[in-house]
Amino acid sequence: MYVAVKGGERAIENAHTWLAEERRGDPTVADLSIAQIREQLSLGVNRVMAEGSLYDPDLAALAIKQARGDMIEAIFLIRAYRTTLPRIGHAEPVDTGAMACDRRISATFKDVPGGQVLGPTFDYTHRLLDFALAAEGLPAEAEGAQPVEPEMPRVTDFLNRDGLIQTEAPGDETPPDMTRAPMEYPAGRPLRLQALTRGDEGFVLSMAYSTQRGYAKNHPFVGELRVGTVPVEMEIPELGFSVEIGEVTLTECETVNQFSGSKTEPAQFTRGYGLVFGHSERKAISMALVDRALRWEELGEDDVGAPAQDEEFVLSHADNIQATGFLEHIKLPHYVDFQSELELVRKIRAAAQETELKAAAE
């Protein structure tokens, strides 16, 4: 006998209670504090801020805690919160040239003014599990753990001085904002960069990797990678001038790519650009490679049909909140549609059977 599937509401409530219990885990183990997550899982916090498009380490840490460490779920929490925030105004563009760098490297020159500063990097660590970390204790204090130089010149500017690299024209126009206007294609570079910096790290990484493996190869060198803090300034209309309202940590990557030349332009290097909230090197470099691949038309290159050259493809699939929502929605009931498919398949099969029987009889 059919029992109507009632009680969805109670089931949902119970599921939520169970989820909260699972999130907490064994109650005899100490509860994680937001400060612990912010301080000790800071790269995770950075990723949530970058893809959540909201710079707030405490909220990002809270989101990670609430999401049980599921990064995409944490990013989703931040995005949903972000929507509810009113827009008070716009900051002035940040000057990454004036960044107080913790880390700054160039792969194109052995040494550069300002020096190569490794900073806190995993790069040359041996990936051996450090069992000492399982015990408690404070690490040794790092030497020179302060920004080295107040200001470091940009590596690409040295190339630019000799006209060896394509110049980026400065612009005063307000860039479009994909969170306030519907996406339209072709999107143009400012929107592309916004979509990439918010895009899923894994997706952008894989797209970048595909260019390195030959799908629209563009021979990138890391011209410069810098990580550090920049002040954020905002013009207050009542004051008539800009005041500093805070500072953010950013990772910026400029790649120097394969030169190109045309009838009118002599051969020169080209650029790709990546800028991401927090210390997020993998993402910034990936972004720069994909940005460069998407510039094929502007730089007069051929469309070789590679996925990373396809703006609509890259931009419409880079957002993990959109992707995961749509992917996971197939968990929702679809029995009405499935029923209509069942009927159609039965009908087509019945028709085919009839034809077969008729053929056999003849």
Added chain:
Amino acid sequence: MNDYNFAYLDEQTKRMIRRAILKGVAIPGYQVPFASREMPMPYGWGTGGVQVSAACLTPEDTLKVIDQGADDTTNAVSIRKFFETTAGVATTEHTRGATVIQTRHRIPEEPLTEDQILVYQVPIPEPLRFLEPRETETRKMHALEDYGLMHVKLYEDIARHGAIATSYAYPVKVEDRYVMDPSPIPKFDNPKLESAAIQLFGAGREQRIYAIPPHTRVVSLDFEDHPFEPTKADAACDLCGAEHTYLDEVIIDDAGGRMFVCSDTDYCAQRQAAGHHGRLSPEDAA
């Protein structure tokens, strides 16, 4: 939850959505781009419908939410609860008592009236999407009213299967102009798209809103020699005996036994209350 504005979205966002809705009503079947917001439920779970409902709701409204025709499916419960908390509006399970109905995958069996708004949740608003994945191309095709590709697809279905192999999200032409995806409703529901109610379609992830104003001509695509045919399971509801409603097939035992019940749970309950019964109605209910 008084920390949020009425129906969650701020007034500016609602105004932006209302403008898109008005444009959609003015150009029936045309997909209006809108700056869809991130909602506190996932994309693909009704964010478009929720935004459209939020923009339509007033404090005096009575809201009904259905998924697969039923008020008690989990996501319908979740969305109804969202508006109960953020808008404080009255809710109902009765089609007749609702002023705004948000739906996923069904149109209620009971004919709607001029006083009602039906809001659809739409996953992929573009009827041509699976024929041409590029938005830049499909927008051009709509602009030029170039629907040859769709007719070829339907023709190839007939050539291959002897019938048009689309059973839900069956494409329609609205007011002789735009080919439109009616969202994944079974094609059984297509005739109900010509309605007295305003029908609004919201696709959050794809950032599109479109509409069918009341009493608009909506024609399901077909060929003269293969006319459109709304189909349902060849059975009657085992609870209310209805032969004219869309039915869910429910497996009831390990031996492949099954029963059919109305997918529209409110409609079925009303019929049972009025004394109708089906093959498996409990004796005491008769």
